[in-house]
Amino acid sequence: MDDLISEFIAECREMLEALGGEIVAWEASPDDRARLDSIFRFVHTVKGNCGFFDFPRLEALSHAAEDALAEVRAGRRQPDGPLVSAVLAVIDRIAEMIAALDAGEDISTGDDSILIHALEQGAETPAAPVATTVAEAQSKAVAPRTIRLSVELLDRLMSGVSDMVLARNELARRLREAPGDVAVDGAFERLSSIIADMRDAITRTRMQRIENLFVALPRMVRDLSAELGKQVLVDIEGGDVELDREMIEMIRDPLTHIIRNAVDHGIELPAERLKAGKREIGILSVSARQSGNQILIDIQDDGRGINGKKLVEKAIAAGVIEKSDASDLDPREQLALIFEAGLSTAKAVTAISGRGVGMDVVRSNIERIGGIVEVDSTLGAGTRMTLRVPLTLTIIPALTVSVAGQSFAIPRSAIDEIVRANGESVTLEKLGGAGVATIRGRRVPEIALADVLGLKSDIPELERSLVVLRPAGADVYALAVDRIHDHEELVVKPAAPAVMATGLYAGTTLADDGSPILLFDPAGIAQVGGVKLESHDRAARIVDAPIAAVEVDTPVLLFHGLDGGRRAMRLAIVDRIEEVPATAIRPGAGQLRVQLGEAILPLAGVNGDLPSEKVRLFRLNDGTCEIGYAFREVIDLSAIAHDIIPAEHPGEVSAVSLVAGEPAELVDPHWLFSTFLTAAERLPEQPVCRLPADDPWMQNMLRPIVEAAGYRVVSEADEYEVDLAILSEASSGDLTAARIIRLRSEPDPASAKDETIYRYDRAALLTALKPAGAGRR
Amino acid sequence: MAELLLIVTIGGERVALPAAAVESVVELDTLIPVPRAAPHVAGLSALRSRVLTVIDCMRSLELGVTDCSDGIREAAVVELDGHHYALIVDLVEDVVEVLSEPAIVRAAMGEGWERVSKGMVETEQGPILLIDIAALVSGVEVKAA
Numbered sequence: 042m043d044d045l046i047s048e049f050i051a052e053c054r055e056m057l058e059a060l061g062g063e064i065v066a067w068e069a070s071p072d073d074r075a076r077l078d079s080i081f082r083f084v085h086t087v088k089g090n091c092g093f094f095d096f097p098r099l100e101a102l103s104h105a106a107e108d109a110l111a112e113v114r115a116g117r118r119q120p121d122g123p124l125v126s127a128v129l130a131v132i133d134r135i136a137e138m139i140a141a142l143d144a145g146e147d148i149s150t151g152d153d154s155i156l157i158h159a160l161e162q163g164a165e166t167p168a169a170p171v172a173t174t175v176a177e178a179q180s181k182a183v184a185p186r187t188i189r190l191s192v193e194l195l196d197r198l199m200s201g202v203s204d205m206v207l208a209r210n211e212l213a214r215r216l217r218e219a220p221g222d223v224a225v226d227g228a229f230e231r232l233s234s235i236i237a238d239m240r241d242a243i244t245r246t247r248m249q250r251i252e253n254l255f256v257a258l259p260r261m262v263r264d265l266s267a268e269l270g271k272q273v274l275v276d277i278e279g280g281d282v283e284l285d286r287e288m289i290e291m292i293r294d295p296l297t298h299i300i301r302n303a304v305d306h307g308i309e310l311p312a313e314r315l316k317a318g319k320r321e322i323g324i325l326s327v328s329a330r331q332s333g334n335q336i337l338i339d340i341q342d343d344g345r346g347i348n349g350k351k352l353v354e355k356a357i358a359a360g361v362i363e364k365s366d367a368s369d370l371d372p373r374e375q376l377a378l379i380f381e382a383g384l385s386t387a388k389a390v391t392a393i394s395g396r397g398v399g400m401d402v403v404r405s406n407i408e409r410i411g412g413i414v415e416v417d418s419t420l421g422a423g424t425r426m427t428l429r430v431p432l433t434l435t436i437i438p439a440l441t442v443s444v445a446g447q448s449f450a451i452p453r454s455a456i457d458e459i460v461r462a463n464g465e466s467v468t469l470e471k472l473g474g475a476g477v478a479t480i481r482g483r484r485v486p487e488i489a490l491a492d493v494l495g496l497k498s499d500i501p502e503l504e505r506s507l508v509v510l511r512p513a514g515a516d517v518y519a520l521a522v523d524r525i526h527d528h529e530e531l532v533v534k535p536a537a538p539a540v541m542a543t544g545l546y547a548g549t550t551l552a553d554d555g556s557p558i559l560l561f562d563p564a565g566i567a568q569v570g571g572v573k574l575e576s577h578d579r580a581a582r583i584v585d586a587p588i589a590a591v592e593v594d595t596p597v598l599l600f601h602g603l604d605g606g607r608r609a610m611r612l613a614i615v616d617r618i619e620e621v622p623a624t625a626i627r628p629g630a631g632q633l634r635v636q637l638g639e640a641i642l643p644l645a646g647v648n649g650d651l652p653s654e655k656v657r658l659f660r661l662n663d664g665t666c667e668i669g670y671a672f673r674e675v676i677d678l679s680a681i682a683h684d685i686i687p688a689e690h691p692g693e694v695s696a697v698s699l700v701a702g703e704p705a706e707l708v709d710p711h712w713l714f715s716t717f718l719t720a721a722e723r724l725p726e727q728p729v730c731r732l733p734a735d736d737p738w739m740q741n742m743l744r745p746i747v748e749a750a751g752y753r754v755v756s757e758a759d760e761y762e763v764d765l766a767i768l769s770e771a772s773s774g775d776l777t778a779a780r781i782i783r784l785r786s787e788p789d790p791a792s793a794k795d796e797t798i799y800r801y802d803r804a805a806l807l808t809a810l811k812p813a814g815a816g817r818r
Numbered sequence: 819m820a821e822l823l824l825i826v827t828i829g830g831e832r833v834a835l836p837a838a839a840v841e842s843v844v845e846l847d848t849l850i851p852v853p854r855a856a857p858h859v860a861g862l863s864a865l866r867s868r869v870l871t872v873i874d875c876m877r878s879l880e881l882g883v884t885d886c887s888d889g890i891r892e893a894a895v896v897e898l899d900g901h902h903y904a905l906i907v908d909l910v911e912d913v914v915e916v917l918s919e920p921a922i923v924r925a926a927m928g929e930g931w932e933r934v935s936k937g938m939v940e941t942e943q944g945p946i947l948l949i950d951i952a953a954l955v956s957g958v959e960v961k962a963a
Contacts, residue, residue, distance in 0.1 A: 200868070447851065494853035537871035537901040539957065540862075543854040549862060549869040557850050557862035557869045569854070 046142070049090050053139050056083045060132065065259045068125045069274070077120070080128065081110045087135060098153055099138055105157040106131045126267065127159035192287045195246055202240045203551065209236050251329045251336075252280030254289050258300065258327060265304045272311055272322040273304055279329035284336055288430060292338070295403040295414070299340050299426050300325065302400070307344030307424050317421065319343065331454055335412075338428040347418040349375030356381060376416045380404040431535065439531045439560060441552070442508065442522040445496035448558055450531055450550060455563040457509040457517055459525060462502060469502065475571075478507060478519045485509065487519040488570035493545070498523050510563045518572045520563075533560050545569055597707070598659075599676040599700055603649030608694070609681070609705045610670070616662040618675070620655050626671075632717070635669045643717040645693070646670040661710060668717050670708075681707070728764040729753050731778060736769060738800075743767065743784075746803070750810040765810075770797060782809050820915040823941065823948070826894060826907040829881040831931075833947045834914075834939065841895045841902075843910045846872060858957035860884070863904060870895060870904040878957045879930030896951050903955050914941045920948050 060083055067076035088103035106128055112118040134156055138148045209232070216229060259275045266273040308314075308323035315321060329338045353375050356362045361381045362370075370378075379400045400414075407414050412430035439450040440459075458480075460467050466481045476487035487507065491498035498505075500523040507519040531550040536559070540546055547562040597609040625636040626644060633644040635658065644658070645668055652673075659670040685696045685707065695709030730747050732739045734756035744754055747767070755763065766778035770785045785797040798805045822837035842865075849861040849872060858877035863870045872893065876884045884891070884906050893904035920937030927935065927947075936948040 447853075496853055534869060535901075536869070537859075537903065537955075538899075539856050539859045539873075539955070540852050540871060542856065543852070545854055546852075551864055551869065556848055557864050559850075559852060559862070 046094060049094065050139055050143050052090075053087060053135070056086065057132070057136050057139070062256070062259065064125070064129055064132065065263050067120070068122075068263070077110065077114060080132075081107065081114060083132070084110065084135075096138075096142075096148065098148060098151060099135060101157065102131050102134060102153050105160050109160040122267075123159070127156065130156050130159065190246075195243075195286075198246075199243050202236070202243045205236055206240055209233055246286075248283045249286045249289050250280060251282045251284050251289065251338075254293055254296065255280050255327060255329075261297070262300065262304055262325060265301065266308075269305065270310060271304065271308055273308055274322050274324050276324060276326040277328070278326070282329040282331055282336060284430075288336075291406065292412075292428060292430060295406045295428065296327075296338065296340070298400075298403050299428075300327070303340060303342040303344065303424065303426075307342040307346075309345050313345075317345075335429045335431055338430070339425060340428075341423060341425040343423040346420040346422055346424055347376055347379065347416070348420055349378075349418075352376070352378045373417075376418055379416060380414065438528060439550075440508070440528055441526040441558065442490070442506075442524060443526060444490045444494065444523045445498050447496070448526065448552065449490075450529070450558050450560045451508060451510070451520075451563065452547065452560065453528065455510050457511045460507050460509065460519075462505045462507055462521060467507065476519075476521075480507070480509065480519070485517050485519050486572045487521060488566075488572060489521040490566070491521075491523070493566055493570040500524075510567075518567055518570075520566065520570075531558070531560065543569075596678065596680050597700060599679045599705060601673045601676060602646060603651065603671055603673055605649065605673070607676070607703065607705045608672075608708050609679070609698070609700050610659060610661075610708045611710060612678070614661050614663060614710045616660040616667065618657060619660050619669070620657050623651055623654055623656055626651060626656060635671075637669065640667065642667050642669045644669045644671060645713050645717050646672055648693075649673075661713065663710070663714050666714065668713060670713065729755055731755050731757065731763040731766040733757065733768065739767065739769075743800075746806065747810060750807065752810070782806075820917070822913050823916055823939070823946070824894065824913055825911040825943070825946065827909040827911065828875045828907050829879060830908070831947070832911065833949050834941070835894060835896075835905075835949050835951060837913055839896050839951055841897060843892065843894050844904065846870075846891045846893050846904060846906070856957055860906060865895065865902070865904070868902050870902050872904045872906060873955055873957070874906050875954060876906075878954050879928070879934065881928070881930060896955075898952060898955055905951075905954060912943075914943060917941055923947065 060080060063076050063079055067073055067080060070076075084103045084106040088100060088107055091099040091103065109118070109124060109128065113120050113124070118124070134153060141148050212229065213233070216226065255277050258277060262273050262275045303325055304323075308325065309317065309319075311321040314323065323342060323344055325340070325342045327338070327340050329336060331337075349372050353362070353367050353370060356378045357364050357367055359381075361378065380403075381401060404414050407428055407430065412428060415427040415429070416424065417427070418424040438453040440453055440456060441448050441450050443449070460480055462469060462478075468479045469487065470477045470479070476489070478485050478487040489498070489502075489505070490496075502521070505521040505523055506525050507521055508525070509517055509519050511517045529552070531552075533548040533550050535541070536546055536549045540549070540559075544565040545559075545561060546565070547560045550558050550560055552558045596612040598612050598615055599607070599609050602608050619637055621635060621637065626633060628634070629641065633647055634641050635644040635656075637660065642660070646658070651671065656671055657674070659672065661668050661670055679700050681698050681700060685698045687696045688694050691709070691712055693708060693712060694706040695712065696707045697704055698707055699705075728751065730752035732744060732747065732754055734740065747754055752765065763778045765780050765782065767782045767784065770783055783797040784800040786800055788799050788801075798809060800806075823834035824837045824840050824843075825832055825834055827833075844865055846863045849863055851861040852859055858874050860872040860874040860877075863872050870893075874884045876882050891906050892908075892910055893906045894910065895902060895904050897903075916939050918940035920939050923935060923938045926932075931947065934950050934953040936950045938945050939948050
C-alpha cells in the first residue's frame, strides 16, 4: 500500500510540475481546449486515485474542481477570472496536501469548504489568500526530487575533474613516448572518454538555464496583478541563456523585486491605462541575452514611468542630495536616484514592494556579484531596468584561432562567418593603410590580429583566414588570423585586472590540454585595432556594381519548378536542357525515369503535375553520372550575389538566397545525386543479369550457374539497367547492359577476333561472370 | 604564534612576503604570454586547473627583466581579490618568524622598492624588507594611472 501511495504522490508531483505553466496559459486563452484538457486530466486522476486510497479531503476537492471544469468543457460555463483563481487555489491546496502526505503528515483535518464554494458559479468568495502560499507549496513539491549541494562542493568536484583531465593528458604524453601496448592504449582511450564525459557533466552541474529563474515569473505576476486589480501580460525571452547556478540564486531576489516594483508602481490600473490611451493590459517583458562577457537581463514595462523631477524633490527632502547639486543632474542621473537608500516614489507603502528595502538593496546585491543595474524611463511610456551580470563561470562556445603560434579563443556568439582571405568571393584592399575586405559584395573593415596584438605573423596575408565578427549590437568587421583551429566549449573565468586592463580580453580559460587560453572581447579588439564601430549594421553594400559581383559569384540558372516555385540551379552542373515527350517519362525500378535518346536517367524535380505533352528538363551531370530534373520554364541566367540562408533540413533545397532581386530556393545538387542515384542503384541489391526468356537452354542450363555466381536473373520484360546481358550469337545487342557476354554453340571460335564464349566452356564462363560480381561488392 | 614570513630573493635582494598570503611555491614551466598587457605581466600559467597570472617581480620593481627562456622558474602563488598570481622570484629560501612590528626604512631605497615596501621587520636572521604583495602585483603602470 505504501508503495502505491508513493507512486501516486510521485505521479501527482510530475503532473503538478507540468501543469504550472498550463494554468496561466489557460487563463490567457480560456478557449484553449488542450490546456483545459490537461488540467481536467490532472484533477480527474487525483479524484480517481484518492477514492481508492481513502483521502476524503483530496477527493472532495478534486471532485469539485472536476465538476466545474467539466461544465466548462461542455460549454455550459465560461472560464472567467474567479473560476481560474478558484481552480488554482484548489490545485495549490492539492499540492500542499500531497507534500504533507509525502512528509507522512495527517491530512484528514482541515476545511476546504471555502475553496469548494469558490468553484461554484457566481461564487463571491475570493480565493486570493491561498495565492500567498503558492511559492512555498510549489517548492515543497519539487524539493524531494532533487538534492541540495553546496556550490563549494561542486567547485571541488570541478577542480578535481579538471585535475584529472590534466593527469590524463600527462599520461597520454607518457604513453606516446613509451612503446605502446595495444591493450593499455585501449584501456586508456576508454578512461579518457569517461573523464571527458564526466568533466562535461560536472561542468554542467554548475550551469543552469536562466529559464529556471523565469519559469516562476508568470505565476508570480499573475497573482500579484490579481491582488492589485491590474492586468499584466508577461513576455519572456531568452530562457536558454546559461548562467552559473550561484549567479542565478544571486539575481533571484533582485529580479523578483524589480518585477514586483514594475507591477506595483509601474503598470497602472486598467482604467488609468485606458485614460492614457494605452491598452488595458500592461505588458511586462523580461528577456535575457548574452552580450560579450556579460549577461543582460532586461525588465521592461509599459507603465507610467518614473518621474525624475519628483525623485529629485524627494531626494532633497530626504537629504540624499543637496539642493544646489540637484539642478546639475541630467535626466539619467535623476533616474539613478532611485537606487539611493530611503527613496520611494510610491505615495503609499504597499505590502508588495514598499517595505523599506528598495532599489538600493537591489543595486548592492547586483554589485556584489560584479554586476550593474541600469534604469531608463520615459514618463508615461514605461520603464526599463537592465541587469548586467558578468559571465563568470559561464560556459561559452568559442572558436580557437592562432596567431604567431599562440592560441586564442573568440566567443562564437560574435562570429558572423569565417572566410579564407584568398577565397573566391573575398578581395582585400588597402586604403590609406587601412584594410578593407570585400566579402560577397559587402565591404567590411579588416584588421590583422597580429597587428592588434603586436605579434609577428609569418603567414602571408592571403593565406590567413578572416573571421567576420559582430560585437554585440555593433557593426561587423573582419579579423585576420593565421589559423582556425576548433570549436570548443570553454568555461570562462575573469582574468586578473592587469590583463583586463588591455581591453582586449573577456577572460581566461583552460584549453583541453590544460594550458591557459585568453578569450577575446570582440568589441575590445575593434577598439584597440582602431575600427570605428557604428551601432547599426551599415556595412556599405555595393548597390550598383553587379558586373564585379557576377564575376566572383556563382552563376545560376533561375527557373520555375513544376510546382511553380522559384528556384536556382548552379549552372556548372547543368549539362544541357532537353525537351522530351511526356511518354518518355515512366516509372521504372521504383522511381520516375526519363528516356533520353539511348539513356534512361532517374528523374528528379517532379513535385507538381507533369505537363501532358512536352516536358522540359535539365540534364545534370556530376562528372560520372547523370540525372534529369524536370522544370516548367527557365527565367534567366543569374548569380548568387547575396547572403545564403541555409535550409534547416537536408533536402532538395539547400538554401534560400536573393537572386535577381527576389528570393529563390537553391537546389542542392549533392542531395539530388545522392538521393536519386543511390535509390537507383540500391534497388537491385545484387548484380543483375539478363537472360533471354525464350531460350530454354539459357533458362534451364545457364541460369543456375549465373545465379550461383551471385547474379539476379531478369528477362527482357523487366526494365532494369542490368550489369550483364548474356546473349546467343545471333541475337541483337542489349543496349541497357553494362556488359555483354555472347555465347556460341561451336567449340572453336569462328575467327581470331571472336570474343564469344563456347557455351559449355564452364571455366571461361565463370571467369566472365566473376568481374561484374566482384565489382559490385 | 608569531606571524611567519617567506624569505625570497628578488633581483639578488633578500626580502620577505607575509607567509599567510602565500598559498604555495611552485615551479612554473609553461608560460603563455599576454599580448598588450603591462610589461610586468609575464604571462599566464596553469596550476591545478586554475589560471595563474604570472608577475615578473623584477619588472614590477623596475630592476630589469627575469629571463624566462630557460624554462622552469620558481614562483610564489598568492591570491588577491579572487585572482591567483604567481610571483616570479629568483629563489625561495626559508620561512622565519617575525620578531617586530614593521618600521619605516629611513634610508633611501630604490624607487621600485620604495613603492612595494611595507617597512623593515626584525627576524632571527636580522632585519629584512617586508613586501606589499598588492603593490607588487599592480606594478608600475597601474600605479601611475
